[in-house]
Structure formats: structure tokens, C-alpha cells
Amino acid sequence: MTGSESLAPKAVSAPGKVLLAGGYLVLDRNYTGLVFGLDARIHVYIEPIETKSGVSLSEIIVKSPQFREANWEYGYRLTEGDGGIAVTPLRASHDVLLHKNPFIETALTYALTYISSHLPHHQIGPSTISILASPAYYSNQGTPSNPPSQFLKYDVSLSEAHKTGLGSSAALVTSFTAALLTYYLPRDVFDIDTEDGLRVLHNLAQASHCAAQGKVGSGFDIASAVYGSCLYRRFTPTLLSSLPVPGASSFSTALKNLIEGKEWDTEIHKAAIKMPQGLRLVMCDVDCGSETPGMVKKVLQWRAENQEEADDIWNGLQKGNDDMAKELTRLATQDPQSGEGERYARLRDIINGNRELIRKMGEASGVPIEPPQQTALLDACSKIPGIVGGVVPGAGGYDAVVLLIEDREDVMAELKKLTSAWKVENQGDGITMGKVGILGIREDMVGARREEPAVYQMWNTGS
Numbered sequence: 001m002t003g004s005e006s007l008a009p010k011a012v013s014a015p016g017k018v019l020l021a022g023g024y025l026v027l028d029r030n031y032t033g034l035v036f037g038l039d040a041r042i043h044v045y046i047e048p049i050e051t052k053s054g055v056s057l058s059e060i061i062v063k064s065p066q067f068r069e070a071n072w073e074y075g076y077r078l079t080e081g082d083g084g085i086a087v088t089p090l091r092a093s094h095d096v097l098l099h100k101n102p103f104i105e106t107a108l109t110y111a112l113t114y115i116s117s118h119l120p121h122h123q124i125g126p127s128t129i130s131i132l133a134s135p136a137y138y139s140n141q142g143t144p145s146n147p148p149s150q151f152l153k154y155d156v157s158l159s160e161a162h163k164t165g166l167g168s169s170a171a172l173v174t175s176f177t178a179a180l181l182t183y184y185l186p187r188d189v190f191d192i193d194t195e196d197g198l199r200v201l202h203n204l205a206q207a208s209h210c211a212a213q214g215k216v217g218s219g220f221d222i223a224s225a226v227y228g229s230c231l232y233r234r235f236t237p238t239l240l241s242s243l244p245v246p247g248a249s250s251f252s253t254a255l256k257n258l259i260e261g262k263e264w265d266t267e268i269h270k271a272a273i274k275m276p277q278g279l280r281l282v283m284c285d286v287d288c289g290s291e292t293p294g295m296v297k298k299v300l301q302w303r304a305e306n307q308e309e310a311d312d313i314w315n316g317l318q319k320g321n322d323d324m325a326k327e328l329t330r331l332a333t334q335d336p337q338s339g340e341g342e343r344y345a346r347l348r349d350i351i352n353g354n355r356e357l358i359r360k361m362g363e364a365s366g367v368p369i370e371p372p373q374q375t376a377l378l379d380a381c382s383k384i385p386g387i388v389g390g391v392v393p394g395a396g397g398y399d400a401v402v403l404l405i406e407d408r409e410d411v412m413a414e415l416k417k418l419t420s421a422w423k424v425e426n427q428g429d430g431i432t433m434g435k436v437g438i439l440g441i442r443e444d445m446v447g448a449r450r451e452e453p454a455v456y457q458m459w460n461t462g463s
């Protein structure tokens with residue numbers, strides 16, 4: 001191992017996501033999802049802790065310097081019986097409340113355990129880690145930092161931050177795991193610039209994200225954080241069920257075997273999804289003060305009880321999703337001057353067909369996937385010349401829409417005009433929608449990547 005090289009400061013970033021097609025379907029391996037990565041990223045910077053000579057700590061400090069009270073200190077030690085690395089939250093004094101962050105704690109436990117299966121334990125030295133998120137992840141008012149940088153300061157704690165739903169925990173777990181692996185492991189063992197490196201990162205981030213969430217979702221958010229925009233088919237969920245819990249006997253060997261094993265059946269098709277030149281995605285955040293808990297459970301339960309009717313909708317949507325991927329690819333590879341009639345007519349039809357089926361899914365299962373308020377907003381947006389169409393992304397609900405628009409300033413100006421004045425009458429369900437905001441982001445095809453460490457050093461001092 002080339003110790004000095006791996007202990008130089010490192011930085012990695014990973015993108016947020018939007019599931020353009022395949023919500024609910026992608027939970028089932030028989031179907032796929034079309035996920036776009038976004039140019040809103042979570043960055044993680046890691047450097048050694050400067051210790052006074054002779055002092056040796058087993059401590060890792062993690063901070064989110066954009067937020068108040070977002071410092072976590074962990075002790076770590078190798079457990080007996082091949083149980084991996086145990087991570088213990090520390091508190092500086094009894095007066096300091098322990099704000100737990102399960103995503104950080106779990107990702108740290110899993111990544112250090114994986115690292116320790118490749119390195120002697122004493123080579124895992126103390127480090128300081130900073131997490132920095134692009135402004136689009138939160139709708140809170142931020143203030144510019146001093147000296148200026150692309151990241152804002154928020155005068156709130158993380159629990160008070162208002163998320164815009166771009167998949168912060170998946171981008172965080174991915175970039176945090178990647179930063180640890182890149183920092184501690186020599187490049188011939190882990191290299192994020194290789195297919196093998198991405199596979200290890202994907203498998204490890206999926207395992208720790210599921211453990212931190214306490215559930216196994218489809219994992220499309222981790223897949224796009226690692227690989228960027230792609231057509232995604234999930235892994236068989238039972239793959240993760242034989243993994244012992246951290247600290248239990250053989251956790252370390254079982255984790256290494258799982259992460260490096262051949263049984264992963266995830267399918268990532270990057271070539272199958274493209275954004276034609278001249279088009280772009282726009283994300284709108286709808287302030288409605290309403291979250292709908294249990295949507296996934298309710299939809300899946302309805303599907304289990306109404307298999308035949310559900311299969312028709314699921315198969316129809318899968319065809320729509322495949323058609324959308326194909327049409328985007330056709331437009332991306334075709335000469336923009338060729339073809340007759342309106343260039344995006346087919347894409348518009350495919351989007352509208354999908355929306356019809358999504359509404360049917362929602363009505364049949366009694367879940368507001370594309371509720372009337374969103375139908376009104378999407379219909380109004382779709383009438384603006386230059387807007388091809390839009391959908392409720394992911395699980396749907398009241399809080400977001402994603403639009404496919406022609407990438408021109410006049411189209412954006414018309415959209416801003418419409419959204420800034422947008423009001424919806426009460427639809428009888430007691431939910432009134434507030435402001436519709438346009439997030440300053442778009443699609444990004446690139447997944448997790450190394451960043452230049454020097455950019456982040458200003459954030460790593462103080463607290």
C-alpha cells in the first residue's frame with residue numbers, strides 16, 4: 001500500500017435524482033425505471049486530522065458546515081469475531097446533545113468495515129470529513145458564504161431544513177462512501193474511475209442506504225447517484241437479507257463477499273437514456289404543506305389484491321416507459337433538421353399516455369399520485385409553446401412536477417410567468433397548493449466523480 005498517497009485529502013461528489021418514468025413499477029424486478037441524475041450534487045471532502053505528534057486517536061469527525069449543530073464525532077474500533085468496525089458516536093461533553101445521523105453512522109460503519117477487510121486496522125487513521133450540498137436540495141433561504149463558494153449557509157439545523165426531494169440521503173451515502181474508499185484504499189484496490197470501482201461503490205452504498213433506512217426500496221436513487229442517468233432494473237431484494245448486522249460474528253467477511261460477489265443482478269443501461277440536444281428537464285417544487293405517508297404501501301397492497309387490473313396498468317406503463325426511452329434516444333441521435341411535422345409530437349403523446357395510466361393507478365388504489373391540483377398545473381405548463389410535457393416524478397403526490405422543455409430562454413420566461421402566478425382552487429380534498437418554485441437545476445448524465453480537494457478546504461475549518 002502506498003500510504004502517503006492514500007492519505008492525501010480527497011473529494012468526491014454524487015448527483016441527486018428524478019425518476020421520470022417507472023414510479024412503483026421499478027420496485028418490481030420485472031419492470032424498469034427511467035432515472036435522470038441532476039446537476040445538484042452532494043460533495044464530500046476528507047482529510048487527515050492534524051494531531052499533535054505522539055497522540056494517536058481513533059476518531060472521525062464529520063460535519064455539515066452549512067447547517068447549525070451538524071457535527072458528529074465517532075470513535076471506531078475493530079470488533080472481535082470478524083464483526084467489522086464498530087463506530088460509536090462521541091459527545092464532547094455531557095451538555096452537548098447527541099444529534100444522531102443514521103445515514104452517516106451506517107455508511108461509516110459499512111465503509112470502514114469494507115476498508116478493514118482490505119487494510120490492516122492500524123492503517124485506518126483519524127480523519128475529518130465535510131459534507132456540502134448544492135442549494136437546490138433545500139428550499140430554505142440560504143446566505144452566501146464568505147469567501148464566496150457554490151454552497152450556501154443555512155441558519156437552521158438539518159432537521160429544520162426543508163428538503164426539495166432530490167434524494168439527499170442517497171447522494172450523501174454514495175459520495176460519503178466513495179470519499180472514504182478513495183481516501184483510505186490504494187488505487188489498485190478501489191478506483192472510482194473504473195467499472196469495478198463503480199460496482200463496489202454501488203453495492204456498498206445500496207447495502208448501507210437500505211440498512212440506514214430500515215427498508216429495501218428499489219435503489220434507483222443510489223444507482224443514479226453512482227452511475228448518473230440510466231435505465232434501471234433493480235437487484236433482487238433478498239440479496240441483502242442474509243447479511244449479519246454490524247458487530248455480529250462474520251459481518252466483515254459476509255459484507256466483503258456480498259459487495260464483491262457475482263450475485264448482484266442490478267441492470268444499468270446508460271446508453272438507453274439520452275437527453276436530445278435542445279431539450280432539458282426542469283424541476284418544480286410545489287409548496288403544499290402536505291406529505292402523503294404510506295403511498296407505496298397502499299399502492300402495492302392494491303396491486304396485490306387486484307393483480308389482473310394492476311398488470312394491465314403496469315404493462316401499459318412499462319411500454320410507455322420503453323417508448324419514452326426509445327424516443328429520447330431517437331431524437332438525440334437524429335439530425336434535428338430531418339423529419340416532418342412537429343419534432344416532439346410523439347414524445348408529447350407518450351408522456352400524455354403515461355399520465356393517463358398514472359392517474360388510473362392513483363384512482364384505482366385511492367392514492368393521490370397525480371392529484372387534480374397537479375393535473376391542472378401540468379396541463380397549464382404543457383400548453384406553453386416549447387414545453388413538451390411533464391409528469392409527477394417518482395412516487396408522485398402534491399410536492400413536485402418535472403417538465404421536459406425546449407431549452408430556450410423564452411420558454412423558461414413563459415414558465416416562470418405561469419408558475420409565479422399559479423393558484424389552484426380547493427379541489428375538495430382540503431389541500432391547497434402554495435407557491436410553485438422552479439429549481440435552478442437540470443439533468444446531468446454523470447454519476448459519482450472525483451473532485452479537486454483544494455476547492456473545499458475553506459469549509460473544513462471551524463464548525
Ligand SMILES: Nc1ncnc2c1ncn2[C@@H]1O[C@H](COP(=O)(O)OP(=O)(O)O)[C@@H](O)[C@H]1O
Pocket residue numbers: 064101102103131132133158163165166167168169170172
Ligand atoms: N447536508 C447534509 N448533511 C448531512 N446529512 C444530510 C444532509 N442532507 C441530508 N442528510 C441526511 O439525509 C436525510 C434525508 O434523507 P431522506 O429523508 O431520505 O430525504 P431525501 O428524499 O432527500 O433522500 C436527513 O435526515 C439527513 O440525515
Ligand SMILES: C[C@@](O)(CCOP(=O)(O)OP(=O)(O)O)CC(=O)O
Pocket residue numbers: 018019022023024025026027165166167217218219220221296393394395396
Ligand atoms: C415509489 C418508488 O418507486 C419511487 C419513489 O420515488 P421518489 O423520488 O418519490 O422517492 P423518495 O426520494 O424516496 O421520496 C419507490 C422506490 O422506487 O423505491
